[in-house]
Amino acid sequence: MASIREVAKRAGVAACTVSRVMNGTASVAPETRKKIEYAMRELDYIPNELARGMFRQRAGIVAMLVPSIRHPFFASLADCIENQLFFRGYKLMLCSTSGETEREREYLGFLKSNIVDGIIMAVSSLDREEYAALEKPVVMLDYYVNDSIPLVTADHRMGGKLAAEEFIRNGCRLVLHLCDEEKADRVVSFESHLELERILGEHGIESRRISISWNSPDMEVYTEEARRLLREYPEADGVMAADMVAAAFVNAALESGKKVPGEFCAVAFDGTYAADMNGRELTSVVQPVEKMAEKVVEIMARLLEKQRPKETDVRIPVTLRYGKTT
Amino acid sequence: MASIREVAKRAGVAACTVSRVMNGTASVAPETRKKIEYAMRELDYIPNELARGMFRQRAGIVAMLVPSIRHPFFASLADCIENQLFFRGYKLMLCSTSGETEREREYLGFLKSNIVDGIIMAVSSLDREEYAALEKPVVMLDYYVNDSIPLVTADHRMGGKLAAEEFIRNGCRLVLHLCDEEKADRVVSFESHLELERILGEHGIESRRISISWNSPDMEVYTEEARRLLREYPEADGVMAADMVAAAFVNAALESGKKVPGEFCAVAFDGTYAADMNGRELTSVVQPVEKMAEKVVEIMARLLEKQRPKETDVRIPVTLRYGKTT
Numbered sequence: 001m002a003s004i005r006e007v008a009k010r011a012g013v014a015a016c017t018v019s020r021v022m023n024g025t026a027s028v029a030p031e032t033r034k035k036i037e038y039a040m041r042e043l044d045y046i047p048n049e050l051a052r053g054m055f056r057q058r059a060g061i062v063a064m065l066v067p068s069i070r071h072p073f074f075a076s077l078a079d080c081i082e083n084q085l086f087f088r089g090y091k092l093m094l095c096s097t098s099g100e101t102e103r104e105r106e107y108l109g110f111l112k113s114n115i116v117d118g119i120i121m122a123v124s125s126l127d128r129e130e131y132a133a134l135e136k137p138v139v140m141l142d143y144y145v146n147d148s149i150p151l152v153t154a155d156h157r158m159g160g161k162l163a164a165e166e167f168i169r170n171g172c173r174l175v176l177h178l179c180d181e182e183k184a185d186r187v188v189s190f191e192s193h194l195e196l197e198r199i200l201g202e203h204g205i206e207s208r209r210i211s212i213s214w215n216s217p218d219m220e221v222y223t224e225e226a227r228r229l230l231r232e233y234p235e236a237d238g239v240m241a242a243d244m245v246a247a248a249f250v251n252a253a254l255e256s257g258k259k260v261p262g263e264f265c266a267v268a269f270d271g272t273y274a275a276d277m278n279g280r281e282l283t284s285v286v287q288p289v290e291k292m293a294e295k296v297v298e299i300m301a302r303l304l305e306k307q308r309p310k311e312t313d314v315r316i317p318v319t320l321r322y323g324k325t326t
Numbered sequence: 327m328a329s330i331r332e333v334a335k336r337a338g339v340a341a342c343t344v345s346r347v348m349n350g351t352a353s354v355a356p357e358t359r360k361k362i363e364y365a366m367r368e369l370d371y372i373p374n375e376l377a378r379g380m381f382r383q384r385a386g387i388v389a390m391l392v393p394s395i396r397h398p399f400f401a402s403l404a405d406c407i408e409n410q411l412f413f414r415g416y417k418l419m420l421c422s423t424s425g426e427t428e429r430e431r432e433y434l435g436f437l438k439s440n441i442v443d444g445i446i447m448a449v450s451s452l453d454r455e456e457y458a459a460l461e462k463p464v465v466m467l468d469y470y471v472n473d474s475i476p477l478v479t480a481d482h483r484m485g486g487k488l489a490a491e492e493f494i495r496n497g498c499r500l501v502l503h504l505c506d507e508e509k510a511d512r513v514v515s516f517e518s519h520l521e522l523e524r525i526l527g528e529h530g531i532e533s534r535r536i537s538i539s540w541n542s543p544d545m546e547v548y549t550e551e552a553r554r555l556l557r558e559y560p561e562a563d564g565v566m567a568a569d570m571v572a573a574a575f576v577n578a579a580l581e582s583g584k585k586v587p588g589e590f591c592a593v594a595f596d597g598t599y600a601a602d603m604n605g606r607e608l609t610s611v612v613q614p615v616e617k618m619a620e621k622v623v624e625i626m627a628r629l630l631e632k633q634r635p636k637e638t639d640v641r642i643p644v645t646l647r648y649g650k651t652t
Binding site for chain 1 (some may be wrong): 342345409418420441599
């Protein structure tokens, strides 16, 4: 491979000047820059990826922050986003915050420097200002920062409505729904819970919000918790929860001798592969991960090309998929 | 923030020389280098991460190639590895090859350049030579390349033995086991199948190897396939397969009216959270993902510090976890 010295010789400049062009650290006359770029192409000079990244001001990497790689929803979404990015010539750097605020901040501090071209945020435990200060293309998945940072999300309000209607159809009287209450005022996804409560309330159906942390998916923990809650609310006849939690409730309800459906209904929220593993597919509100991934990457690609995104607040419709639990 | 010119001025050298030190593109006298480094520290000069990466010859990133982010085993392992790397100050770049050889090659081409410090390979569809040529720290997870590239893996032979013994205890007569036959001669994990066959054979128990691609986990596909295989082998009374596939077999067996266990047994291989979602926890050979992650990252950290790893062929014992399917 050609060296930087050969490039300099061919271009008729000093090696230092080539360095400067590559680094972007100092101004170089446009025609000199052109000469150097021409010489590089002629000699098929390939600096290493880092140098090329600096040269093009592009690393070719987009980061995505998730609360957990293992969580079926984030795993599915990351899988689709990785795929979409790959076809556009970008690589994915997947970072897991374990749901911890400090870890999210540390990752962002690392990413803020020039290591990645853009950041996709599937977590949002920091303040608006910290996201607004990122100074590089950002797409948020569940949190509104400001009008200039695009937000792509499933239509959670619609999800809450579809679930509520299903509980009404099934004649439920007391529906438990599991959420992360700390995030009530922050995240778009919480709208599903508000809408569920609103519609059930209008129909005189009781509902109970139950706070649960779901960042470290563990069936044993979930099942134990489901058993406990079914003892605490023996009259509960419906549950809305993330796939694995909903599966745990179905298992616990069956264990306690309840008929599912009939005496107990479950609507899983997310509808990933985890909602199907039960042998009795869970009725699910399906988040359209492929469409979401497509939209996220389409917007990110435009931002990376310094174009304005066509939309900055995208809510993608969800669907209800019938399983064997309603 | 201080500029490169201020650093040069403070160090009493030309800006070009600072560039050269940062780029490592040309030799600079040691005392000049020291002067520059000192000036940088004094002025709190922070070049962007890319530049720093070049300067330190370290990006702070370790890549991991997996066949699928969604696959419960790889998701669990990646989650643990990310965690371990994070505590050592490294970030994970997770790349999914979708099980495609060309994509694996493209990723490696990208990573070969200086963008990451090391590579953890949980896929291995290329030739040994291609891995040997990577010229940066590599840890393999399921494929022996040569004595200088460390291999960390679960003890799959032991896994096959534990599963075989469990089928024997359960009085099985025909055991199906699902594997990716194309990889029979390549991957360490195939040893579980060979050992299962060997031990069952010694006990006069029949076994059938069935080839399946499991890179895109999809319960619907698996369940359809399980139904078909149970029709094709009506006398089958046991199955060993990856968690989700084993779960699909249990569902299909129950559907067809078989008692599980009793008339049909299942041993899931991996023992991730996916083996628990069934409400009838699957008896599982558990791959110790946390210990594997610890070992992988410990070895990678040593390689990154230019130290020899203490071990280069690590097989971590697996365990049998009893569930409700044997």
